[in-house]
Amino acid sequence: MSENIEIGLDQNIKQSDIVSQKHLRHFLDIENLPKSLILDILDLAESFAGVSGQPVKKVPLLRGKTIVNLFFEASTRTRTTFELAAKRLSADFLNINMDYSATRKGETLLDTLRNLEAMHCDMFIVRHPSSGAAEFISKNVSQNISIINAGDGRHAHPTQAMLDIFTIRKYFPDFKKIKVAIVGDILHSRVARSLMHALRILEVPDIRVIGPKTLLPNGVEHMGVTSYVDMDEGIKGCDVVIMLRLQNERMNSSFIPDEHEYYNLYGFSPKRLDLISKKGIVMHPGPVNRGVEISSEVADGDKSVILQQVSNGIAVRMAILSLSMQP
Amino acid sequence: MKYSKDQTQALLLKIENSLKSYLLKNNIEKPIIIGVHTGGAWIADWLQKRLGYEGRAATLNISFYRDDFSKVGVNPTVEPTEMPVSVDDKHIILVDDVLFTGRTTRAAINEIFDFGRPLSVTLVVLVERNGNELPISADITGEKLELDNNKNIKLLGPDPMILEVVDKDN
Amino acid sequence: MNDLIIKSGNLVNPGGDISGVHDIYIKDGIIIGIDEDTTKLNSPEIIDAEDCIVCPGLVDLSVRFREPGLEKEATILSESKAAVSSGVTTVCYMPDTQPIIDTPAQIKLVEDIFKTVNLCKVKVLASLTKDLDGNRISPMMELKQAGAIALTNCYNPIKDLLILRRAMEYASGHEITIFYQPQNNCLANYGCVHEGKISNKLGLPGIPSAAESIAVAEAILLSKLTGVKLHLCRISCLESIMLIKNAHSTGIKVTADVAIHQLFFDENSINNFNNDFHVMPPFRSSEDLAEIRSAISEKIITAVCSDHQPHNEDAKQAPFSDSQFGIASIEILFPLIMELVDLNIMDLNTAISKVTSNPAHILGIDAGIIKKGSSADICILKKEDWVFGQEKILSSGKNNPFIGKKFSSRVYKTICEGKIVYEHK
Numbered sequence: 001m002s003e004n005i006e007i008g009l010d011q012n013i014k015q016s017d018i019v020s021q022k023h024l025r026h027f028l029d030i031e032n033l034p035k036s037l038i039l040d041i042l043d044l045a046e047s048f049a050g051v052s053g054q055p056v057k058k059v060p061l062l063r064g065k066t067i068v069n070l071f072f073e074a075s076t077r078t079r080t081t082f083e084l085a086a087k088r089l090s091a092d093f094l095n096i097n098m099d100y101s102a103t104r105k106g107e108t109l110l111d112t113l114r115n116l117e118a119m120h121c122d123m124f125i126v127r128h129p130s131s132g133a134a135e136f137i138s139k140n141v142s143q144n145i146s147i148i149n150a151g152d153g154r155h156a157h158p159t160q161a162m163l164d165i166f167t168i169r170k171y172f173p174d175f176k177k178i179k180v181a182i183v184g185d186i187l188h189s190r191v192a193r194s195l196m197h198a199l200r201i202l203e204v205p206d207i208r209v210i211g212p213k214t215l216l217p218n219g220v221e222h223m224g225v226t227s228y229v230d231m232d233e234g235i236k237g238c239d240v241v242i243m244l245r246l247q248n249e250r251m252n253s254s255f256i257p258d259e260h261e262y263y264n265l266y267g268f269s270p271k272r273l274d275l276i277s278k279k280g281i282v283m284h285p286g287p288v289n290r291g292v293e294i295s296s297e298v299a300d301g302d303k304s305v306i307l308q309q310v311s312n313g314i315a316v317r318m319a320i321l322s323l324s325m326q327p
Numbered sequence: 328m329k330y331s332k333d334q335t336q337a338l339l340l341k342i343e344n345s346l347k348s349y350l351l352k353n354n355i356e357k358p359i360i361i362g363v364h365t366g367g368a369w370i371a372d373w374l375q376k377r378l379g380y381e382g383r384a385a386t387l388n389i390s391f392y393r394d395d396f397s398k399v400g401v402n403p404t405v406e407p408t409e410m411p412v413s414v415d416d417k418h419i420i421l422v423d424d425v426l427f428t429g430r431t432t433r434a435a436i437n438e439i440f441d442f443g444r445p446l447s448v449t450l451v452v453l454v455e456r457n458g459n460e461l462p463i464s465a466d467i468t469g470e471k472l473e474l475d476n477n478k479n480i481k482l483l484g485p486d487p488m489i490l491e492v493v494d495k496d497n
Numbered sequence: 498m499n500d501l502i503i504k505s506g507n508l509v510n511p512g513g514d515i516s517g518v519h520d521i522y523i524k525d526g527i528i529i530g531i532d533e534d535t536t537k538l539n540s541p542e543i544i545d546a547e548d549c550i551v552c553p554g555l556v557d558l559s560v561r562f563r564e565p566g567l568e569k570e571a572t573i574l575s576e577s578k579a580a581v582s583s584g585v586t587t588v589c590y591m592p593d594t595q596p597i598i599d600t601p602a603q604i605k606l607v608e609d610i611f612k613t614v615n616l617c618k619v620k621v622l623a624s625l626t627k628d629l630d631g632n633r634i635s636p637m638m639e640l641k642q643a644g645a646i647a648l649t650n651c652y653n654p655i656k657d658l659l660i661l662r663r664a665m666e667y668a669s670g671h672e673i674t675i676f677y678q679p680q681n682n683c684l685a686n687y688g689c690v691h692e693g694k695i696s697n698k699l700g701l702p703g704i705p706s707a708a709e710s711i712a713v714a715e716a717i718l719l720s721k722l723t724g725v726k727l728h729l730c731r732i733s734c735l736e737s738i739m740l741i742k743n744a745h746s747t748g749i750k751v752t753a754d755v756a757i758h759q760l761f762f763d764e765n766s767i768n769n770f771n772n773d774f775h776v777m778p779p780f781r782s783s784e785d786l787a788e789i790r791s792a793i794s795e796k797i798i799t800a801v802c803s804d805h806q807p808h809n810e811d812a813k814q815a816p817f818s819d820s821q822f823g824i825a826s827i828e829i830l831f832p833l834i835m836e837l838v839d840l841n842i843m844d845l846n847t848a849i850s851k852v853t854s855n856p857a858h859i860l861g862i863d864a865g866i867i868k869k870g871s872s873a874d875i876c877i878l879k880k881e882d883w884v885f886g887q888e889k890i891l892s893s894g895k896n897n898p899f900i901g902k903k904f905s906s907r908v909y910k911t912i913c914e915g916k917i918v919y920e921h922k
Contacts (some may be wrong), residue, residue, distance in 0.1 A: 009416075021504040031698075042405035047388055056441035059391035063402070089391075110814050130509070130816035132770035140814075154700030193700055217697040218705075319403070326400030 512854025566595025807894020
């Protein structure tokens, strides 16, 4: 996508300002989105990307709207990027951290929702440890509230997948020509699930998941991907390699023996850079475990686009918030 | 109903000349030409070349400054805003194809002011039609038109640029 | 109560000698004759059962009516009404109430409530271990003498195989049947759906089939070692079926049942986190469903039960893994069995045997068969199209994915101990 000023070159640009039928009220998962809507979100995010570079880093689009971060699970990164995205759209913003264990014993999830609804907010951005929580919440809020899924259990993290494909598109505009590999704990990863769906919808011809057999879902091929236990074989010739974070508990429950063996077999060490395609990029949704799934040299090297993912995250989330808030 | 290429060209030449006199009269040497996507951007670019300025005109995507988001939402396909230079202490020539209700111009001015503090903003339009809803008028106009309520006028382009009157909801 | 004559019904009586169109004579709660009025009846009420199927009252191997302790979800009164509307005249009562049924007093309490409600009969299952803790065996003989028909540890795991062996050995010594819900808790690992396509897609923790089949294998081999009468509850996967079939062919007399809902759905029904399909054991793959359907027609699984688990609304109002499992299905047990006949999965006789004579045989009770001298527990079924609508639900539990389903048979009358306990008006 050209960075230069490009003015109205294409006679087919729509004159109308009304988005066609693809109405988006909630953003819960990627699986059921039409390809055209995914591309619209990416295009809109392009427009928002410029806002962060302006002296006044705001547009008045969502002025007067109230957006609430409803996090039942700790997160600094996702929470702050959503907050920034909302504020750059001039929305009013509220952070609510729910201690999930407390709610389990006391107030039910539904009661919490009812109480929050009484505050007349327009949108909840929800992160919850149970798969399907975002879907459940969306079924139980009133008509005028939008729900954005910021991660539910192991099920989905659609905004992360969107910013990942936005980043990929900057380097590889034609999805139909690339090889993408996702490496790490696929079994427990909502990011991996959403990515597999997104890449499949965008018709990426070769999607690979790589990891030890204990961390690859049994029968994952159903989701349109090929699985590899050998990382060197799996990333060979890939244009995009997405590294996932390894959580400590995996070592404590016998999924893998230890960090040392994991890094040898599945860590992105500098020598593995030679295996990916010449223009290949290395991604990571963060936070990064240096020396466990990726070496510092690679994480900080010129094939890494990790920091861009972070800044892209704000523009992409601005696009998703806007589209979900519109009539 | 389409204007011919020559008719449109005539209007363009008219605003070019008016602008040149205006700049001379007011001693403005290095204005920033900013066009509103999409039609205004084509015209701004054309003016940029005709006035012999280097590079391309700046462009605005006013989607995020509109006042009707609750009714119509955002259009993801409009080109993004490109503001390559600072607007602080500069004379701005704001260019659009049609001045109708004035709301687009209001949004454009708000957006410009989020970039800095210009010395002045001069509005140049190809066509000014009836139906003004805000106290906004053009400083330089190609043509003033009276149109029925059920008609719109729009600019096709970028090459050639041709004005067309169409029925609303087209 | 009145004496009764059921006239001209088509008897489907797979456990008994008599079938076909016959008249049944009932006096003082007992069947005193078939086609022959051996004793004068006192102004008997005549029930016209022409064109109806007449069969033994159903024997349901697993119900939870939530009393005592969980009355906010359901009561013996409310659920008995639901039960008899489906032709069920004997229910096996699961002991995971509050408090748990692990003393003779608890057994008596439940039996007394059923007597007061006076609709269907009950056979109480008591807890295999104290407090269902899976560790200390309960006073089995005392419980048997107090009326417990069998012992079970419900969904609670047994601490280890040695304790399971001891429990089986002790029970075997007193000729007590054990109802065993096979699940290896370590492998199940807090899962809530079948480990397969859907768990992969939805990111829900899965329970592999091996969690059940391994427990089945352990239980079968321990039953061989100890000689206990073992009944496996709620089979869900093809590996378990293979093991049971194998056991039968080597002479091990283990019995097994399946919950009625397992005969209708597979994992795909969960779709997008639909809590109505959260059950335990979970709905498994389409291959498993096909195999279970074969198994009941081939008589590897000889009984079908309702596995009735009524819940109030809150129980299902949470994200899937946090919602409670279970379906409140007792009142459509019989219509669903008949649907399996309509779908050609079983013939009529086999189908009725699964819910009458076979479960009675597993329990070792005199029920499920229409014969002279037995208790008059009878169900009369009509061919009639009807819809199981929300408003019609008798159970306190509305957690039922079959709501809105069309059926082609309905229970017309249910008679228990000679009393008409249900009539469809």
